[in-house]
Amino acid sequence: MQPLLELHGVSKAFGGLRAVDGLTASVRRGEVVGLVGPNGSGKTTALNLVTGNLTADSGAILFEGRPIERAAAHRITRAGIARTFQLVRVMPSLTLAENVAVGAMFGARACSPAEAQERALPLLARVGLAARAEERARSLTYIDQKRLELARALAAEPQLLLLDEWLAGLNPTELKEGIALIAALAADGLTIVMVEHVMDAIRALCSRCVVMNAGTKIAEGTPAEALSDPAVIKAYLGDDDA
Numbered sequence: 617m618q619p620l621l622e623l624h625g626v627s628k629a630f631g632g633l634r635a636v637d638g639l640t641a642s643v644r645r646g647e648v649v650g651l652v653g654p655n656g657s658g659k660t661t662a663l664n665l666v667t668g669n670l671t672a673d674s675g676a677i678l679f680e681g682r683p684i685e686r687a688a689a690h691r692i693t694r695a696g697i698a699r700t701f702q703l704v705r706v707m708p709s710l711t712l713a714e715n716v717a718v719g720a721m722f723g724a725r726a727c728s729p730a731e732a733q734e735r736a737l738p739l740l741a742r743v744g745l746a747a748r749a750e751e752r753a754r755s756l757t758y759i760d761q762k763r764l765e766l767a768r769a770l771a772a773e774p775q776l777l778l779l780d781e782w783l784a785g786l787n788p789t790e791l792k793e794g795i796a797l798i799a800a801l802a803a804d805g806l807t808i809v810m811v812e813h814v815m816d817a818i819r820a821l822c823s824r825c826v827v828m829n830a831g832t833k834i835a836e837g838t839p840a841e842a843l844s845d846p847a848v849i850k851a852y853l854g855d856d857d858a
């Protein structure tokens with residue numbers, strides 16, 4: 617079966633720095649794939665290339681077999697890819713319901729503002745924010761902003777959801793809830809790629825993980841296989857043997 621997402625030799629440099637360097641990887645429909653690696657290894661850049669927030673210097677990115685590497689971000693969202701950001705981006709002066717409605721209006725299934733508001737409420741319920749639908753987003757804690765951002769991404773009705781350290785900064789109870797929520801989304805059939813440093817979450821959620829270092833893929837497999845790969849251990853510990 618054709619993968620949902622394919623990257624073939626994708627590269628992106630910032631000046632002389634090769635942030636993503638010939639990355640080849642694919643994601644099948646229904647998978648939860650972890651994208652892991654030490655700080656600065658190119659994970660967020662890879663997500664930005666898939667979502668059109670950055671344009672690749674070279675290589676091909678296919679979504680459902682169609683090239684998207686030159687497409688604008690809003691077209692990629694319409695095509696069925698939604699994301700959350702490492703640094704949360706909510707619209708502070710809008711209510712929670714309005715924030716999510718914006719996601720629906722610009723998502724894969726365009727709709728009127730009224731329908732978008734209707735679609736927002738069940739999604740706010742799903743992330744545990746239903747009671748606060750009419751509050752302004754600026755009143756939310758950081759963690760609740762993350763929940764809101766996830767609801768907004770889901771409102772786009774994506775086929776592929778990209779999570780950029782969505783579980784970072786959660787306390788143990790919130791982490792458990794967050795993992796359960798992602799597991800429930802996966803059980804509904806959503807395909808998910810998660811950039812994550814919380815390895816317990818990677819082990820709990822991912823059928824497969826791709827490990828990056830210095831812009832390249834250094835290992836791939838089940839979390840148990842990939843995370844015990846000597847090249848991965850070396851990358852996390854650094855080259856210094858001392």
Ligand SMILES: Nc1ncnc2c1ncn2[C@@H]1O[C@H](COP(=O)(O)OP(=O)(O)OP(=O)(O)O)[C@@H](O)[C@H]1O
Binds near residue numbers: 653654655
């Ligand atoms: N817009 C940019 N301009 C210049 N350099 C950048 C830019 N974005 C990222 N970089 C650099 O590219 C490299 C890869 O960064 P990236 O954010 O993709 O890594 P990451 O694996 O997501 O890291 P982390 O786990 O710390 O979030 C880093 O060296 C980073 O400093």
